[in-house]
Amino acid sequence: MKRVFSVLGLTLALGLSGGLSGQADAQTLKTVRDRGSLICGVSQGLPGFSSPDDKGNWTGLDVDFCRALAAAIFNDPSKVKFTPLSSKDRFEPLRSSEIDLLSRNTTWTSSRDALFNFVGTIYYDGQGFMVRKALKVNSALELNGASVCAQSGTTTELNLADYFRANNMKYEIVAFGTADETIKAYESGRCDAFTTDVSQLYAERLKLSNVSDHVILPEVISKEPLGPVVRQGDDQWFDVVKWTLFAMLNAEELGISSKNLDEALKSKQPEIRRVLGLEGTHGEQLGLTKDWVARIVRHVGNYGEVFERNVGASSRLGISRGLNRLWTKGGIQYAPPIR
């Protein structure tokens, strides 16, 4: 009888879906290897960061990070399954192990870090406003009394409240569950302004019927360091994901790109040889292979390549690198060394 009860108890505990996962799943890397693919939570469609094309292929900065991780683990960037999530519902799937990591323009904050682990900052962003040109508004400080459309369950809502309160201005918030509903309401005139992270303003503006009718105001009202997130309680997986990001940054810093990788592999420079796994066992220490950085760069590229391809000046979004330049070039992107 006792046995029956304990079996029933176990079923119940499992029935609480997310419940047990934190412990039972402490070996995410092994789980991913056994499964043969990585499951990555992304946005429901944010051009430049993660959006599917008409054939269902996902592209974007956040997507390429997942591909880089898959390349490091499987030497095959296509071994990723993407799970689109709304901003409101993004954390629970991570907690309940439905996804291996969340790579979905998520702001690193203390309260979120208390429950999850942020691996680093893939994009330094800040919150801004978009308005119609016809309103002739030149500054966010002129938005007193405006209706503002925002996505619910985001840091955006909180920053907005702080900013208007700090500047003693009134506003009406209209909060929607998904990005698409929000931009649609803004477009149909429900709101005077649309607010979210500046990078997303550029991306969402592409969805509007007449892009040049809308202007992004100069004020940046918050710090929004966006980065991939993993569960707590699995240090190895945390390291693997964290160093995938650092590998991309280090590769750019050392001038290793997907175009010159073959030459770089013949390099005599000790730092390049170490990073590419020709000397030392740094990849193996992390639970990966020696040539993990080479795999990432070959299949996906270094940070700079990924940035330019998806959101940079040559892409449809046309965002300048700004803060996201390497520390050697006047930005604040800085990765610890591989050694």
Add this chain to the structure above:
Amino acid sequence: MTKTAFYNNPRFRSAFYQIVVLVAVVWFAVEFFINARANLETQNLRFGLRFLDDPAGFNISQALISYSEQDNYLRVFFVGLLNTLLVSVLGIVLATILGFAIGLARLSPNWLLARLAGGYVETIRNLPLLFQILFWYLAVLLSMPAPRQSVGVGLQPLLLFAADGFAYLERFGAPDVIAQWWRSLAEWIGPPAVFLNNRGLIMPRAIFGEGSGIVAAALVIAVLAIIGLRIWARRRQDATGARFPVLWASLALLIGLPVLATLAVGSPVSFDVPVLRGFNFVGGTGVIPEFTALLVALTTYTAAFIAEVVRAGVLAVPKGQTEAATALGLRRKTTLRLVVVPQAMRVIIPPLTNQYLNLTKNSTLAVAIGYPDLVAVFAGTTLNQTHKAIEIIAITMAVYLTISLVTSLAMNFYNARMRLTERV
């Protein structure tokens, strides 16, 4: 007589199985709670409701009680709950009225009316509700003009329109005084104070000054007087057969008493009239389009189902009842009111309760158009910010369960009152 074994005794059996089930349920609940708490602890989360006291930090577009970003999550909960109740209660009242009208219209001997009602039911109930909510929101309400081109709702625009018409007629020899007369009348009326735009309906807000308590008291007295009048009129009719025009007398009381009181204390109620300044109207009060879209969609959708319930109820009353009433010389209207509807109600009430419950639960679709109901602000934003998934979902489920049970209870009580009372 052979004695049956105790385990074959039906009373023992039924009691035994009930106890077994009860124990199982309780054990399940306890086990569930313990497991949940243990699992939350391994994830560094503590089960508790202390988070309700933390400041929310976000704003809400419609709050029936005063609310600001500095208020706590408990206040957010009440704001959301009241928004849900507001749209549900109003929806239930309006859907009942519309549903009864359409259901009876469908039975009308008037061919056109019956067909129109039939067309309404078949169209509305066969389209998904979410689609209808989005239609009312995006296609109807958000295609209203922008704030600076707001439509004024009132007499003046109509009078000016008429004046323009007469001005046009002057070309054909009409005297020019008429247009001028209309124009000065429009000026005398003053500009409209109610406006319609894609931010909603904006209207003046009443400010209750000194002495408004007396007006409110007059209103209460009027309502009490009407109830008294009704009882008296019924008693008199039962005793003497003479009828009293209760409806007209009630209306006179309801309007007359407060007006008299207002005049007596010297207009204590003033109005804060909205003015267009900056992005939108400032001052006054308003109804946000998210609320209107949700209310209209829920009302029209549920009314289609209620109409069918009503039709079924009326058709369930035997034809002989109507014929008997006609034979007694009752008019069609009176027959409907005194003979058919009371009997039909017995069939109508149980399925009507279902529709009320559906309406309340369907109001959670609010999240699609940004109406701040309980699910959107509490089970949505609050959950996302506090990560208290189990607590918040449990509270939200408990709330909907309570609303539904209270609705059922009220309807069951009404049903019991309407039950056929048989003479012994």
